[in-house]
Amino acid sequence: MTDWIGDVFTSDAGWDHLESLVDVGDRMxxxxxxxxxxxxxxxxxxDAGARDAWIDDFEIQGWERGDSEIRRGDEVVASGQNACIALPRSPSGEAVGxxxxxxxxxxxDFEVDLTDKVVMVSSDTPDSVDRFVHRREKYYHAVEAGAAAFVFANHVEGTLPPTGSVGTADAPIGEIPAVGVSKEAGARLARRREGEELTVAVDCETDDATSGNAxxxxxxxxxEYLVVSCHVDAHDLAEGAMDNGAGTAxxxxxxxALAAREDELDTRVRFVGFGAEEVGLVGSSRFAAGVDPDRVKAVVNVDSNVFGRTLKLDHHGFDALEAAGERVSNxxxxxxxxxxxxxxxSDHWPFVERGIPGYMVSGETEGRGRGWGHTGADTLDKLESRNLREQAILLTELVVDLAGDDVSTAQRPTDEIASALEREGKATGMKITGDWPF
Incomplete structure (x- = not known):
């Protein structure tokens, strides 16, 4: 029967939910x-027909942004929402260098003397580097090199300062003040302020807070069960439409769609909307730590899709997941x-690092980096309902396929995952950010 495909393609449930999420505003x-x-x-x-829906609360390190700026003496050279903002979990205070x-x-680039310097880096990674170098890796390279402050410059034009957290699981508040600046502000700083003494000032509040997993x-x-997941939180600068209202929708x-096909499911499906992903995968790490790996057949984690029309399934070398994706595509x-x-x-990783089969589901886009993501331009107008519906159809079929009794999945040994991270050049960055679990 294929009637369900037409039902999904004419459904408003996901898009209506997306609109409800972005209309909330700040989902920090x-x-x-x-x-x-x-x-x-x-x-x-x-409302979809799932049972026993609830929110599992947990405590986190809260963080609330105030005003931030970069000064040369008494002269403000970058400030305001279109130029300079604090990075979440930056410490409050001022640093001069x-x-x-x-x-x-x-x-x-960090293999020079950066002691007490104010260091600026781009949000982009050059094509000559065969992996994406994450913001937090750059931050902790600066910390390790003795820098006084960290400036993260967007590579996307349009006066869009980027956000994104610093800090680690063991030390949620970072060690040095950190701000994001727009491409334009960064270009002015690079052209006019190289070698000058600048002050980076961050005003923020930290306190205890409560998050949760739905x-x-x-x-x-x-x-045995499948986990189908997303993260519900978003950075406070914008609507969080792509990241990750789209995944939640x-x-x-x-x-x-699965409620209408429930009699086809041979395996239980557990839906989880994680909290506190943007500040260190807190909700998914807490959830993954409490599962029996032998009971989780696979994880299908959806994060920042819809913006790109073609569905992307990163399967992390799990053969059964690659085969399932190929079957659905064919x-x-x-x-x-x-x-x-x-x-x-993203929220598949606390499972995958334990050897549990997991996808990172996103939308394929050109270039590196987040594009509009993590900026004030991550808004609903960038997305199309057509893409949401097409991707929901494919993912529904993928989950039904994986839930079949005739489909088996196998865990990967954790030492094999560690070796793959080393081989792919990702271990160094994970070790410096405190994310190396092996």
Whole structure:
């Protein structure tokens, strides 16, 4: 039967949920907005037909942004929402030092004397480097090199300062003040301020806060289950439409579609809308630490899709997941991009690092970096309902396929995953950011 395909392609459930999430406004981890998003998602899963929907609360390190600026003496050279903002979990305070532009900020760029310097790096990674160098890796290279402050310059034009957290699981507040600046502000700093003494000033509040994971089930009450997940929180600068309203809306749309196909499921499906992803995968790490790996058949984690029309499935070298993606692509004669390399970011990772089969589901886009993501331009107008519906159809079929009794998955040994990270050049960065679990 294919009637369900037409039902999904004409459904408003996911898009309506997306609009509800972006209309909440600020969904920063631990905020009232995140709580509203979690409650909306819990209720949407219930409305879809999932059972036992609830929110599992947990405590986190809260962080609230104030004003930030860069000064030369008493002269303000970068400030305001269109030029300079604090990076979440930056410490509050001021740091003074000679300004140095390190360009891309790849690891070898830090092999100079940066003691007490104000260091600026780009949000981009050059094509000559065969992996994406994450913001937090650049930050902790600066910390390790003795820098006084960290400036993260967007590579996307349009007066869009980028956000993104610093800090580690053991030390949630970072060690040196950190700000994001727009491409234009960064270009002015590089052209006019190289070698000058600058002050980076961050005003923020830290306190205890509460986040949570929204959880619900569909399908038979089997011991083994699939996890279909997303993260509900978003950075406080914008609507968080792509990252990750889109993934949360897709979760809701898939739940509606699976409810109509529930009798086809041989394995229980557990939906989880994680909280506090943007500040260190806190919700998913907490959830993954509490599961029995032998009971989790696979994880299908959806993060920052819809913006790109072609669905991308990073399968992390799990053969059964690669095969399932190929089957669905062939079944629908529809392109799906499959990636084998490890992606040690987003909410699949706390599972995958334990050897549990997991996808990182996104939308394929050109170039490196986040584009509009993590900026004030991550808004609903960038997305298309067509893409959401097409991707929900493919993911619904993928989950039904994986849930079949005739499909088995196998864990990967953790030493094999560690070796793959070393081989792919990602271990160095993970070790410096405190994310190396092996």
């Amino acid at each position: 981890a631990g905020s009232d907005g995140e709580r509203a998003g979690l409650e909306l998602t819990r209720d949407a899963l219930t 000679e300004f140095v532009d390190l360009g891309y900020g790849v690891p070898e 959880v619900a089930d569909l399908g038979p009450d089997t011991d 897709t979760l809701v749309e898939v739940a509606n 079944r629908f004669d529809h392109p799906i991009s499959l990636g084998e390399e490890l992606v040690p970011h």
